[in-house]
Amino acid sequence: MATAPLTPGPRRSLQLAARITVKGTHWSSSSVLQPAASSFAPHFVRVLRLLGLGAVGLSSVRSSARVSRKRSQDDKECSRVPGVASNGVPLVEVVKVSDEVGLGLVVPQGATAGSLLIEEAPLFHRPHGHSLADSVLAFNQMTEAKRKLLLSLAASPGVPEKEVGFEGDNLRFVRVLRTNSVAVRESAGSGGAVYAVSCRANHSCKPNAALCVQEDGTMHLKALRDLHPGEAVFVSYIGEGDLLRPRPHRQEQLGHWGFTCNCERCGAAEDTRGFRCSCGSGVMKYEASEVGPGHRWGPCNCCKAVLPEETLLGTEELWQEHVFSLRPERTKHLSQIALAMYDGLVDQAAETESIVPALDGHWISAKLARLAAEELIRQERVQDARAAAQLLRRYVRKTLGVAATRISAFASYIEAAAAAVEGKEQEAQELCQAALREAQLLPRNGDQLSEKVGELQRSLVKQKELTMS
Numbered sequence: 180m181a182t183a184p185l186t187p188g189p190r191r192s193l194q195l196a197a198r199i200t201v202k203g204t205h206w207s208s209s210s211v212l213q214p215a216a217s218s219f220a221p222h223f224v225r226v227l228r229l230l231g232l233g234a235v236g237l238s239s240v241r242s243s244a245r246v247s248r249k250r251s252q253d254d255k256e257c258s259r260v261p262g263v264a265s266n267g268v269p270l271v272e273v274v275k276v277s278d279e280v281g282l283g284l285v286v287p288q289g290a291t292a293g294s295l296l297i298e299e300a301p302l303f304h305r306p307h308g309h310s311l312a313d314s315v316l317a318f319n320q321m322t323e324a325k326r327k328l329l330l331s332l333a334a335s336p337g338v339p340e341k342e343v344g345f346e347g348d349n350l351r352f353v354r355v356l357r358t359n360s361v362a363v364r365e366s367a368g369s370g371g372a373v374y375a376v377s378c379r380a381n382h383s384c385k386p387n388a389a390l391c392v393q394e395d396g397t398m399h400l401k402a403l404r405d406l407h408p409g410e411a412v413f414v415s416y417i418g419e420g421d422l423l424r425p426r427p428h429r430q431e432q433l434g435h436w437g438f439t440c441n442c443e444r445c446g447a448a449e450d451t452r453g454f455r456c457s458c459g460s461g462v463m464k465y466e467a468s469e470v471g472p473g474h475r476w477g478p479c480n481c482c483k484a485v486l487p488e489e490t491l492l493g494t495e496e497l498w499q500e501h502v503f504s505l506r507p508e509r510t511k512h513l514s515q516i517a518l519a520m521y522d523g524l525v526d527q528a529a530e531t532e533s534i535v536p537a538l539d540g541h542w543i544s545a546k547l548a549r550l551a552a553e554e555l556i557r558q559e560r561v562q563d564a565r566a567a568a569q570l571l572r573r574y575v576r577k578t579l580g581v582a583a584t585r586i587s588a589f590a591s592y593i594e595a596a597a598a599a600v601e602g603k604e605q606e607a608q609e610l611c612q613a614a615l616r617e618a619q620l621l622p623r624n625g626d627q628l629s630e631k632v633g634e635l636q637r638s639l640v641k642q643k644e645l646t647m648s
């Protein structure tokens with residue numbers, strides 16, 4: 180789950196949490212951590228059934244449900260947990276994957292890109308500032324059925340020092356929180372929340388769906404591309420920038436969850452460290468296992484040359500240092516400096532003899548292209564901006580496939596801006612639409628990207644009006 184470690188915070192967040200209302204899930208100051216039974220019950224019953232726990236305490240949950248007219252309306256909205264297709268088949272099912280991975284989600288009927296597969300209220304909310312002991316206390320005050328449901332979730336052992344003093348169910352609950360907590364926004368009380376069905380989504384470094392916590396704490400699971408019937412649903416627990424980096428980096432980021440990723444990408448050849456061969460036409464790829472004695476770089480896929488490992492590692496290290504020196508908080512004129520580096524890379528890649536990170540096959544090239552692209556537009560170097568956008572798109576397709584990504588939506592935005600600079604208004608509008616379509620599939624509409632595209636569209640309209648007047 181994409182979650183920030185839960186650290187103690189200001190008292191204010193406790194008060195905020197006391198006032199939040201999640202669709203069909205109302206918290207009062209006396210039950211900050213527990214949704215009121217009356218509004219939560221139908222959602223809960225559905226979740227239990229889905230998880231094959233239908234018999235657990237259902238009668239007590241039902242009898243405690245005093246559902247008012249208004250509430251039952253809320254519950255209907257909440258009842259898309261998970262969504263159900265028009266033929267009554269659930270959009271998502273929880274299935275056993277393997278002993279090692281545990282349970283996971285599949286789409287029995289498939290789904291189209293952008294489909295909302297799950298809309299779910301939290302099962303447990305730990306507001307920012309609540310200690311583990313506070314949470315354990317709240318857990319112990321929950322109904323037995325809810326406690327059972329929480330304890331049925333995955334629970335990886337954490338750092339022993341953080342588990343001192345907890346045992347039995349309480350220890351398992353602490354582990355469940357650690358393994359499944361998803362960061363929630365300030366508007367929903369900050370801190371972390373656990374979701375009964377959404378938290379069954381496993382991680383992949385090539386995700387086909389995304390989890391996104393809404394302003395009110397409701398969780399959405401959306402398909403990032405078309406999914407075929409029976410396909411497993413995977414989300415990413417780490418950010419897109421991290422997904423574009425090599426496997427050891429991704430594994431380090433996933434360290435928090437304490438598992439070794441066994442996804443499709445992690446089981447295949449490394450796809451983020453290609454070097455352009457000095458023959459000028461081929462690429463040498465880094466292989467996870469040794470290709471030859473002490474050598475992990477494959478031969479050039481064109482001339483078959485094999486370069487000394489030290490040469491490739493040394494060159495990669497130098498470029499890596501350049502990239503790491505670019506810190507938004509520390510580097511003044513970051514985009515200009517990034518552009519100077521990017522230009523250096525592109526120039527060297529045009530020289531026959533040089534060995535550089537492949538323009539569309541190495542994370543370093545993609546990172547520099549991403550940082551330099553807007554500066555290329557500012558300097559009205561439209562051809563170069565287009566080339567950078569195309570490079571980004573090729574790289575992201577190779578690594579993350581055809582699922583919607585911020586990077587590929589950004590590439591469309593850069594191409595739109597390039598067309599706008601050239602006065603190709605129609606083409607620019609179409610590319611803006613493409614960028615928006617992709618951004619809308621992403622959590623929070625791709626963050627600031629939709630705003631940027633909107634700004635560009637408004638300037639195109641203004642430009643048109645000026646030309647016509």
Ligand SMILES: C[S@@+](CC[C@H](N)C(=O)[O-])C[C@H]1O[C@@H](n2cnc3c(N)ncnc32)[C@H](O)[C@@H]1O
Pocket residue numbers: 180279280281282283332333335358359378379380381382383436437438439440441442
């Ligand atoms: C939030 S849970 C996901 C659902 C979980 N599989 C279950 O049975 O409830 C996270 C845990 O699932 C397992 N997991 C998720 N993605 C995985 C992956 N790509 N490779 C191996 N294990 C994974 C790990 O044990 C991880 O700690």
